[in-house]
Structure formats: structure tokens, C-alpha cells
Amino acid sequence: MVPMSTGLRERKKLATRSALHLAALQLVAERGLDEVSVDDIAERADVSPRTFFNYFPSKIDAVVGLDPAAPQRQVEAFLSRPADESPVEAMRAVAREQAAEMSENTELWPLRLTVIDAHPAALARLAAAFGESEQVLAAAIGERTGTRVGADAYPALLAGVAAAAMRTSLHRWFAGDFTAALPDLVDETWDLLAAGLPAPR
Amino acid sequence: MVPMSTGLRERKKLATRSALHLAALQLVAERGLDEVSVDDIAERADVSPRTFFNYFPSKIDAVVGLDPAAPQRQVEAFLSRPADESPVEAMRAVAREQAAEMSENTELWPLRLTVIDAHPAALARLAAAFGESEQVLAAAIGERTGTRVGADAYPALLAGVAAAAMRTSLHRWFAGDFTAALPDLVDETWDLLAAGLPAPR
DNA sequence: TGCAAACTTGCATAGAGTGCAATATTCGAC
DNA sequence: GTCGAATATTGCACTCTATGCAAGTTTGCA
Numbered sequence: 001m002v003p004m005s006t007g008l009r010e011r012k013k014l015a016t017r018s019a020l021h022l023a024a025l026q027l028v029a030e031r032g033l034d035e036v037s038v039d040d041i042a043e044r045a046d047v048s049p050r051t052f053f054n055y056f057p058s059k060i061d062a063v064v065g066l067d068p069a070a071p072q073r074q075v076e077a078f079l080s081r082p083a084d085e086s087p088v089e090a091m092r093a094v095a096r097e098q099a100a101e102m103s104e105n106t107e108l109w110p111l112r113l114t115v116i117d118a119h120p121a122a123l124a125r126l127a128a129a130f131g132e133s134e135q136v137l138a139a140a141i142g143e144r145t146g147t148r149v150g151a152d153a154y155p156a157l158l159a160g161v162a163a164a165a166m167r168t169s170l171h172r173w174f175a176g177d178f179t180a181a182l183p184d185l186v187d188e189t190w191d192l193l194a195a196g197l198p199a200p201r
Numbered sequence: 202m203v204p205m206s207t208g209l210r211e212r213k214k215l216a217t218r219s220a221l222h223l224a225a226l227q228l229v230a231e232r233g234l235d236e237v238s239v240d241d242i243a244e245r246a247d248v249s250p251r252t253f254f255n256y257f258p259s260k261i262d263a264v265v266g267l268d269p270a271a272p273q274r275q276v277e278a279f280l281s282r283p284a285d286e287s288p289v290e291a292m293r294a295v296a297r298e299q300a301a302e303m304s305e306n307t308e309l310w311p312l313r314l315t316v317i318d319a320h321p322a323a324l325a326r327l328a329a330a331f332g333e334s335e336q337v338l339a340a341a342i343g344e345r346t347g348t349r350v351g352a353d354a355y356p357a358l359l360a361g362v363a364a365a366a367m368r369t370s371l372h373r374w375f376a377g378d379f380t381a382a383l384p385d386l387v388d389e390t391w392d393l394l395a396a397g398l399p400a401p402r
Numbered sequence: 403t404g405c406a407a408a409c410t411t412g413c414a415t416a417g418a419g420t421g422c423a424a425t426a427t428t429c430g431a432c
Numbered sequence: 433g434t435c436g437a438a439t440a441t442t443g444c445a446c447t448c449t450a451t452g453c454a455a456g457t458t459t460g461c462a
Contacts, residue, residue: 009428009439016440037417048442053419086400120333127332128325145401150376153390154401156369161398164361168354175351189354196397197362199287200346200355210408210459238448249411254450 017055019045021065025115028063033119038062060125064116071133074098075140087145087154091162092190099169099182113174130167134159165189218256220246222266226316229264234320239263261326265317272334275299276341288346288355292363293391300370300383314375331368335360366390 023044027036038059042049056062067073074094081090102109116122134156142148142155149155169185192198224245228237239260243253257263275295282291303310317323335357343349343356350356370386393399 007429012428013440038419039417050420050443051441054440057419059418088398088400124329124332125325128328131325131328132321147401150373152401153369153373153386153393154398156372157365157390157393158398160365160369161362161394164358164365168357168361171357172351172354185354189358192354192358193362194397196395197289197355197359199289200348200353208460213459214409239450240448251411251413251451252409255409258450260449 016045016047016051020047020052020055020062024059024062024065025111028119028122029111029115033060033063033121060121063119063122064125064129065112066126066129071136074133075136078137078140079144087141087158088190088194090144091141091158092186092194095162095166095169095186095190096183098166099186103182110174110178113170117171117174127167130163134163137162161193165193217246217248217252221248221253221256221263225260225263225266226312229320229323230312230316234261234264234322261322264320264323265326265330266313267327267330272337275334276337279338279341280345288342288359289391289395291345292342292359293387293395296363296367296370296387296391297384299367300387304383311375311379314371318372318375328368331364335364338363362394366394 020041024036024041027040027044036059038052039049041059041062042052045052052062056065077094077097078090081093085093116126138149138155138159141158142152145154147154165186169182169189172185173180173182221242225237225242228241228245237260239253240250242260242263243250246253253263278295278298279291282294286294317327339350339356339360342359343353346355348355366387370383370390373386374381374383
């Protein structure tokens with residue numbers, strides 16, 4: 001159960017998914033979102049148009065190409081932080097880890113963010129994905145702090161703030177042509193938050 | 202130019218838009234999102250299916266039914282706050298005003314939020330709308346604080362945090378069956394933010 | 403009253419997205 | 433290696449979304 005790195009079947013699926021995502025990114029970068037059809041993407045990735053929808057529920061999802069397991073991994077990382085850390089500290093540490101991972105593949109995230117930022121529909125889909133992520137994260141925060149998500153403001157707020165922090169950091173990374181170190185940007189952002197968002201200067 | 206409350210033409214357009222939005226809300230509340238087609242919505246609102254798309258770019262937009270001018274009004278409210286207020290104070294005041302407005306019509310927002318919360322696609326669209334709103338708001342914050350949106354983290358972060366605060370407050374309002382006063386929920390949320398998100402208890 | 407601008411509608415069309423059944427591939431046991 | 437079960441791919445048929453365009457209505461205004 002839950003194999004770490006398995007046989008041919010699993011690897012092929014990952015490869016196909018990755019090929020579809022990359023094909024979508026490249027085609028949209030070349031021509032723009034509206035000039036690219038699902039058929040185009042499937043053709044470049046060497047699968048049938050019908051197979052495309054076995055991997056992504058929509059065209060825009062293939063462009064954004066987020067890992068559907070990412071929210072769950074984020075939750076696990078958060079819950080396994082040392083118990084003496086405050087929720088904010090733990091969340092911040094998880095964000096820094098995530099940032100470090102994103103920085104590792106020096107090609108994928110910059111390409112992704114560049115394409116996404118140029119297309120409002122993709123930006124919208126990304127915002128929606130962050131929103132979904134927030135919900136499972138809020139549940140985890142509620143679990144850790146012993147508060148109820150509906151009743152208390154804290155869990156949903158911290159989840160929302162964490163998502164905003166990551167989005168802000170990613171956007172600054174992009175705006176600076178990916179020359180800065182993403183984990184550093186994340187740290188700066190969380191410094192502002194911990195201080196209660198003091199006015200600049 | 203820019204008439205406050207104008208002739209028959211303007212009023213009819215607003216009425217049609219409102220009728221389409223309400224029809225979408227009611228139908229989706231009755232049957233669920235996938236059992237409602239654009240044709241159904243147009244029929245209940247007594248316009249042709251083609252006219253539907255003169256008012257909303259997609260079915261889900263009709264369900265969510267947000268005012269496309271809202272982000273701009275938010276920006277204007279923010280920029281016209283007294284100059285001695287800090288950005289956080291100004292943003293918080295704007296949020297409280299918005300909350301008060303939303304509470305005024307005791308039918309619309311509760312129905313909206315109930316329908317939206319029951320349908321992930323609508324929730325995603327709402328998250329995307331908040332994201333769009335953040336962008337223009339960030340520009341305004343940058344203007345007020347004299348910082349550059351791409352270079353400095355502050356404007357985008359405060360905009361993102363403000364959006365998270367509003368979403369959190371709306372969700373708590375909904376979770377408590379709309380018995381609480383929304384402006385109070387907003388205040389509590391901003392208290393947490395200003396204190397740097399201290400751990401509960 | 404009558405002209406111009408703005409709105410509605412029908413028609414045609416491209417493309418997204420889904421269910422279903424047939425085919426092909428991989429896995430695991432032997 | 434071979435075979436059967438499980439899983440993945442594909443083609444087909446179909447519905448619905450969404451948009452451009454042109455013709456017909458309604459409204460605003462002089």
C-alpha cells in the first residue's frame with residue numbers, strides 16, 4: 001500500500017501527466033491560452049484527446065499543473081512540526097520548506113509562474129487552488145490548536161494568511177525575474193505578518 | 202457623464218442582471234449546479250439564452266453574481282480614508298464598511314453564500330474574484346504608502362491579508378447561520394491580525 | 403417625430419467536457 | 433514465460449458552454 005516509487009505503470013502515469021503539463025505550458029507560452037486547444041496539447045504530448053481528460057479535468061488545470069496531493073502533504077508537514085512551536089512558527093517553517101522545494105527545479109516554477117501571470121484565467125485557477133488548499137489547512141490548524149473551524153476565526157484566518165504570504169512571495173519572485181532566493185522572500189513576508197503589518201518606513 | 206441614477210435603459214439593465222443572478226441562485230439552490238443550464242436560467246429570467254451572455258461571461262459568474270465595479274469602489278473607499286490612518290487601520294475601516302453594506306440586504310448575501318458554499322466550483326470562482334480584487338487593491342496600497350508593488354512585499358501582502366480577513370469573516374457568518382453581526386466578526390478578525398496572529402488560549 | 407445609439411435575439415459554429423464500450427498494456431502468481 | 437485480473441488508452445456519440453455576426457427592437461434625445 002502507498003508505494004514510494006513503484007513500477008512501470010506508476011512511472012508512466014507520472015510521465016504522461018508531466019508531458020501534458022509541459023506541453024500545455026509551452027503551447028500557451030507560444031500562442032496564448034485561446035489559441036491552444038485540448039487537442040493541440042494532447043497531440044504534443046502524444047496521447048489521444050480523450051486521454052487528456054483522464055489526467056486533467058480541464059484545459060486550465062493542465063496549464064497550472066498543480067500537484068493534487070500538495071495540500072495533503074502541506075497538512076502533514078504542518079502537523080509533524082515540533083509541538084513547542086506556535087501555529088505561526090510552524091506554518092512559517094512549512095512555508096519555508098515549500099519555498100525551498102519550489103526553488104530546486106530552477107525551470108519549472110519560473111515557467112509556470114510566467115505563463116500563469118500572463119493569463120487571467122490561469123491566475124484565477126491558481127487563486128482557486130490556493131483557496132482549496134486553505135480549507136484542508138484550516139482543518140489541520142483547528143486540530144492542532146484545539147479550536148473549531150466554524151466557530152473560531154483563528155484556523156481559517158491563519159490558513160488564509162499563509163496562502164496570501166505564499167502568493168505574495170511567489171509574485172515578488174516572479175517580478176524580480178527569479179533572481180532572489182524564494183525562501184528569503186518568504187521569510188521577509190512572515191516577518192511583516194508577525195509584526196502585525198506595520199506601515200512601511 | 203457617469204449618471205448616478207439614470208433613465209429607463211440603465212434601470213432595465215440592472216433589473217435584468219439582477220433577475221439573471223437571482224434565477225441562477227434559486228435554480229442552483231433547487232437542483233444543484235450541474236442540473237441547471239444557461240438556457241434554464243435565461244428562461245426563468247425571461248430573456249433569450251443569447252442575452253444571458255451579454256450580462257455574464259459564464260454560468261458560474263451568474264451564480265456568484267458579484268458586482269464588477271466592487272473592486273474599484275473598494276479602492277476609492279480606501280484612498281479616501283483620512284491620511285493619519287495607518288494602512289492597516291484604513292483597510293480595516295473599509296472592510297467594516299463593506300461588511301455593514303453586505304448586512305443591509307438580509308436576504309441576498311445569505312442566499313449567495315449558502316449556494317456558493319455548497320458548490321466547489323462556485324467557491325473557486327469566489328476565490329478567483331477575491332484574487333482579482335487583491336490586485337487592484339495592492340496597487341492602491343502601494344500608491345498610498347509610496348511603495349512599489351513588485352519590489353516591496355507590503356502592498357500585495359496587506360491586500361491578500363485583507364481578502365483573507367473578509368473571506369474568513371464571511372465564512373464564519375455563514376457557519377453561524379447569519380445570526381452574528383458581520384461587522385463584529387470583521388473586527389474580531391482584524392484584532393487577531395493586528396496582534397500578529399497570537400496562538401489561541 | 404424621427405434619427406442614432408444601445409440592447410436583444412436567432413443562427414451558426416468551435417471547442418470543452420463526459421459516459422460508455424472496446425482495445426491494449428501492465429502486474430503478479432504460477 | 434504464460435495467463436488472467438486489473439488498470440489505462442482510445443474512439444465515438446453527445447450535451448453544453450461560449451462567441452461572432454447580422455438582423456430586428458427599444459430607448460434616448462434633438
